[in-house]
């Protein structure tokens with residue numbers, strides 16, 4: 520449900536509502552939500568890159584906002600809970616500032632927040648640079664609140680490359696040498712980003728894929744727990760939370776985006792929402808297909824009527 524006041528958010532949380540979006544500034548939720556009530560915060564904040572929703576194109580505004588927001592998010596998060604901040608790059612006049620640098624500096628100064636991983640999210644498409652290599656990765660900084668933190672590796676395992684491989688000598692000779700339930704996915708994740716032809720694309724200019732959120736939610740939040748996204752946009756975090764049986768609280772200042780998120784949730788309930796599965800392999804063009812080859816001038820000329 521979309522809430523337009525923090526009182527409504529509070530009642531919705533108390534009554535066990537599973538999908539709540541606050542249409543307003545996330546800072547209002549910091550004041551009205553009980554401390555230590557969130558299991559996992561996952562978000563992608565504005566990068567201040569001149570997008571429709573960015574209030575400026577200044578790195579200093581990103582830093583100032585984070586200095587204000589990060590301690591509040593930490594306060595809302597349960598001890599033993601987690602925070603994952605997905606950020607890209609602030610690029611201006613060809614000068615690249617990886618936003619995980621200032622993000623790390625801000626969050627790691629907060630008492631009891633400990634960086635567990637810097638995950639690289641890599642993808643195949645994006646802006647084509649001409650004076651530098653085209654950017655094809657962003658980062659996710661995962662912090663736990665405290666040392667005794669929730670982490671379910673089994674929920675995030677991926678298939679082993681050689682499932683049937685066995686020990687070839689020693690006391691375990693002949694036994695499987697790798698975990699049959701799959702391997703640790705590591706900290707470099709290749710997941711297609713949401714471009715125009717992606718099944719999840721909405722009118723939001725900057726969605727992240729549901730699959731990215733799913734792996735994090737499965738590993739870093741308990742079933743039935745509350746997942747929070749202060750910059751919810753089209754609600755991708757919420758969709759991932761709903762798919763995996765978590766409750767969701769999100770905020771976005773833009774009403775249109777809140778409606779997109781709510782609509783996606785309703786489509787999910789009606790089993791009409793298309794989501795790219797996390798285990799779907801990244802598309803590799805067949806090297807023999809026509810589009811994978813340069814046109815043969817002879818054939819091309821001959822085929823022109």
Ligand SMILES: C[S@@+](CC[C@H](N)C(=O)[O-])C[C@H]1O[C@@H](n2cnc3c(N)ncnc32)[C@H](O)[C@@H]1O
Nearest residue numbers: 544545563572726727750751752753755771772
């Ligand atoms: C990078 S987008 C998030 C996209 C989201 N991860 C998705 O998959 O759709 C950042 C969002 O933050 C929202 N926003 C900016 N400032 C905000 C604020 N102070 N409080 C809440 N939302 C805000 C913008 O409207 C925008 O939709």
